[in-house]
Amino acid sequence: MPSPEATAALVVRAQQGEPAAFTALVRAHLRAAYAVALAVVGRPADAEDVAQDAFLIAFQRIDTCREPARFVGWLLQIVRNQSRNWVAKRRFRDVPAQDETPDRGAEPNMPDMALRKHLLDVLSRLTVPQREVVLLHDLDGWTHPEIAASLGISEVMSRQHLFVARRELRARLDGTIFEVDHG
Amino acid sequence: MDEAVDLSALDPARDTKRWDRMIASVAARALAARRRRMTVSHQLLLWARPSLAVAAAAALAVWAGALVGGQDAASHSADPAIQLAQWAQEGEAPEPSKVLRVLGGTDELE
Numbered sequence: 001m002p003s004p005e006a007t008a009a010l011v012v013r014a015q016q017g018e019p020a021a022f023t024a025l026v027r028a029h030l031r032a033a034y035a036v037a038l039a040v041v042g043r044p045a046d047a048e049d050v051a052q053d054a055f056l057i058a059f060q061r062i063d064t065c066r067e068p069a070r071f072v073g074w075l076l077q078i079v080r081n082q083s084r085n086w087v088a089k090r091r092f093r094d095v096p097a098q099d100e101t102p103d104r105g106a107e108p109n110m111p112d113m114a115l116r117k118h119l120l121d122v123l124s125r126l127t128v129p130q131r132e133v134v135l136l137h138d139l140d141g142w143t144h145p146e147i148a149a150s151l152g153i154s155e156v157m158s159r160q161h162l163f164v165a166r167r168e169l170r171a172r173l174d175g176t177i178f179e180v181d182h183g
Numbered sequence: 184m185d186e187a188v189d190l191s192a193l194d195p196a197r198d199t200k201r202w203d204r205m206i207a208s209v210a211a212r213a214l215a216a217r218r219r220r221m222t223v224s225h226q227l228l229l230w231a232r233p234s235l236a237v238a239a240a241a242a243l244a245v246w247a248g249a250l251v252g253g254q255d256a257a258s259h260s261a262d263p264a265i266q267l268a269q270w271a272q273e274g275e276a277p278e279p280s281k282v283l284r285v286l287g288g289t290d291e292l293e
Contacts, residue, residue, distance in 0.1 A: 059213035
């Protein structure tokens with residue numbers, strides 16, 4: 001994740017309407033937005049849509065972002081609100097989760113799809129904050145200080161959420177996934 | 184327990200081409216929406232601010248001018264009283280034409 005100062009500079013440029021700044025902000029933070037959306041909506045395809053919609057809303061309101069250095073926390077709050085709205089609407093027009101495809105437009109990969117489904121099942125057993133922390137940390141490479149600052153929780157709580165989430169994931173995915181050596 | 188869990192199966196950025204397309208699409212849609220908002224009414228709104236500032240400055244100038252003019256008028260109107268008081272204090276008996284001039288009259292009677 002870029003530093004708050006670098007993000008703030010991009011936000012100021014975006015507020016001035018500079019196209020390259022919009023692209024840079026999306027490139028820097030779309031995956032984090034996706035991670036938070038996935039923590040709430042639980043389906044990757046939905047999370048991608050929510051993350052994109054949240055970015056569009058954020059850019060519509062970019063002039064009201066008075067603290068550019070806190071853009072990420074502001075963006076993730078929009079993502080969270082959009083995700084909750086999405087879940088509320090989905091109750092009325094629900095599509096079975098089994099219809100989920102790994103990457104729309106990509107070649108289907110059956111073992112990958114099975115692993116993906118398994119991961120989603122296990123993640124669904126965690127709380128939303130636990131999912132947010134483990135996805136931001138282990139999927140997008142955030143540090144605990146970054147998570148604490150953006151989610152409005154303490155670093156201790158962030159570590160606690162990560163510890164519990166990883167323990168649950170390992171217990172239920174034992175032998176299914178590989179651990180990576182960057183935590 | 185300190186090692187990260189491999190969640191890459193859920194990572195949409197694995198398909199880099201698709202991910203790049205998604206990023207470009209979001210940025211393009213955001214820019215298009217921003218341009219749409221920059222409509223005539225928005226432009227007028229933008230122009231309204233400096234116009235309002237100019238109008239306010241003009242009003243201030245007129246008000247300040249009136250204030251200064253008013254003070255002049257007041258000083259003029261105060262002159263006869265002061266002059267008359269001064270004459271009274273000094274026991275002076277001015278010419279009628281002088282009195283008329285001080286009270287706003289002219290020298291026509293002279």
